[in-house]
Amino acid sequence: LYRWSNPNVRCNGKLPPGSMGFPIIGETIEYFKPCELLEIPSFFQNRMQRSDSNVISEIFRQENQSFELSYPDVFVRVFGKDNLFFQTRNIHKHIRKSTMQLIGSEGLKRKMIQSMNQATREQLKWKASEGTFDLRDAVSSLIASYLTPKLISNLKPETQAELIDHFKAFNIDWFRSPFAPFTWKIIYKVLKARREAMQLIKEALKKRKESREKHGDFLDTLLEDMEKEDSIYDEASVINLLLIIGVVSKSIVSDTTSVATALMVNLLSKNPKVLAELKREHGAILQKRKDKEAELSWEEYKYNMTFTNMVINESLRLSNLGSILFRKALKDVEIKGELFMGTIFLPTGYTIPAGWIVGVAPSVVHYNSEIYENPLEFNPWRWEGKDLRSVTKTLMVFGGGTRQCVGADFARLQMTVFLYHLVTTYDFVVVQECEMTRTPLPCFTKDLLINISPTL
Numbered sequence: 001l002y003r004w005s006n007p008n009v010r011c012n013g014k015l016p017p018g019s020m021g022f023p024i025i026g027e028t029i030e031y032f033k034p035c036e037l038l039e040i041p042s043f044f045q046n047r048m049q050r051s052d053s054n055v056i057s058e059i060f061r062q063e064n065q066s067f068e069l070s071y072p073d074v075f076v077r078v079f080g081k082d083n084l085f086f087q088t089r090n091i092h093k094h095i096r097k098s099t100m101q102l103i104g105s106e107g108l109k110r111k112m113i114q115s116m117n118q119a120t121r122e123q124l125k126w127k128a129s130e131g132t133f134d135l136r137d138a139v140s141s142l143i144a145s146y147l148t149p150k151l152i153s154n155l156k157p158e159t160q161a162e163l164i165d166h167f168k169a170f171n172i173d174w175f176r177s178p179f180a181p182f183t184w185k186i187i188y189k190v191l192k193a194r195r196e197a198m199q200l201i202k203e204a205l206k207k208r209k210e211s212r213e214k215h216g217d218f219l220d221t222l223l224e225d226m227e228k229e230d231s232i233y234d235e236a237s238v239i240n241l242l243l244i245i246g247v248v249s250k251s252i253v254s255d256t257t258s259v260a261t262a263l264m265v266n267l268l269s270k271n272p273k274v275l276a277e278l279k280r281e282h283g284a285i286l287q288k289r290k291d292k293e294a295e296l297s298w299e300e301y302k303y304n305m306t307f308t309n310m311v312i313n314e315s316l317r318l319s320n321l322g323s324i325l326f327r328k329a330l331k332d333v334e335i336k337g338e339l340f341m342g343t344i345f346l347p348t349g350y351t352i353p354a355g356w357i358v359g360v361a362p363s364v365v366h367y368n369s370e371i372y373e374n375p376l377e378f379n380p381w382r383w384e385g386k387d388l389r390s391v392t393k394t395l396m397v398f399g400g401g402t403r404q405c406v407g408a409d410f411a412r413l414q415m416t417v418f419l420y421h422l423v424t425t426y427d428f429v430v431v432q433e434c435e436m437t438r439t440p441l442p443c444f445t446k447d448l449l450i451n452i453s454p455t456l
């Protein structure tokens with residue numbers, strides 16, 4: 001209690017202004033207070049004195065020097081301490097490199113785009129005959145249908161379905177409010193799903209090792225690496241990596257990519273001018289194409305989709321899916337000059353003591369009117385002539401620095417492929433708009449329901 005009420009005794013400098021809140025729970029109640037999708041949570045707003053995008057990118061740049069990724073213990077329990085998220089330095093670098101073979105741009109170009117095209121085309125065709133459908137669920141299912149076999153390709157259909165169900169159970173509703181009565185029940189369910197998914201992956205790995213068959217999937221890549229003399233992988237880390245990719249792609253925030261796609265389509269439905277321009281761009285690609293039966297190619301995606309990329313950037317900016325990221329100060333970090341402490345918004349001359357946790361909230365940059373004029377307006381044209389990469393100082397939906405999202409290119413490509421098939425083949429009508437709150441993680445309170453019919 002003494003240390004709690006006198007936090008300055010633990011600081012070799014001057015602590016930033018603020019309150020420690022109540023003992024044990026701190027200011028958690030305010031942190032979880034819900035707000036609208038296009039709002040900065042009051043927890044951040046009340047602590048904002050200034051917003052500086054340079055500061056956040058500086059925190060990302062200092063990864064492993066002054067700061068290190070550090071999520072609350074409950075995250076480590078749920079995802080397992082061996083997984084990619086919680087590794088640091090060289091081990092993290094190596095795991096990242098392996099993962100990029102699957103979902104980095106080379107992997108996407110060589111293998112993934114074809115499967116994405118096929119799964120998206122088939123899913124939309126089926127949905128067109130079905131009537132009204134939930135768009136987020138449809139995108140989430142189609143991703144699982146082609147990505148899970150790329151992780152482990154020789155599973156029996158029923159084992160694959162079981163594995164997808166376990167991935168699905170990993171929603172992070174438990175992080176939305178630790179005070180809700182159902183939270184602990186959900187954590188129990190997630191831990192059970194994790195155990196069962198790991199068991200299935202373990203059995204697949206054992207069989208593969210015994211048979212020595214090659215299937216050209218991600219499990220093969222990891223096993224080859226594991227057999228090298230200086231490999232960082234053992235069975236436990238291989239199982240964990242397969243688990244985390246499956247889980248992130250299928251289920252975190254009920255699958256980030258499908259949430260982003262649903263929000264994008266919702267925004268398009270309310271902005272006919274943007275939709276018309278998008279149709280024009282995709283129509284031009286179809287017209288230019290020599291083989292009329294061909295699917296969307298990597299080259300078309302890369303070189304003929306400037307406006308589509310502007311739409312994706314704008315949707316990602318507004319949806320702010322990576323709403324808060326946690327870092328721990330590895331040493332006392334002094335805040336000098338005018339800059340520092342990004343979203344914690346400190347004036348000058350303070351010290352973050354070693355071991356303290358910093359919450360980085362990119363949403364504050366995304367909704368900053370000094371960076372984005374009328375920040376709450378959906379205006380893809382604001383990106384005209386600007387940098388359209390996934391991670392810049394002013395667009396941090398995918399984080400930044402050495403920890404930036406490994407799935408960023410994958411998510412963008414899947415969003416593009418979905419848009420392409422939707423606008424070139426169908427007309428759509430929104431039956432129910434989606435609604436979301438932030439606590440501060442985004443959460444759908446109403447799903448986006450649409451109807452599609454082939455364009456005449």
Ligand code: HEM
Pocket residue numbers: 069084085096103244245248249256257260321322325326396397398399400402403404405406407408410411
């Ligand atoms: C629109 C979709 C997505 C968004 C907004 C998103 C957001 C993020 C953010 C903000 C981080 C950084 C976390 C931090 O620095 O603390 C991250 C990391 C990560 N993401 Fe994503 N993500 C998306 C899609 C995906 C997909 C589809 C995958 C996998 C297939 C994926 C896999 C990962 C992994 C493995 C990491 C950890 C990277 C590392 O620590 O090196 N993400 N993501």
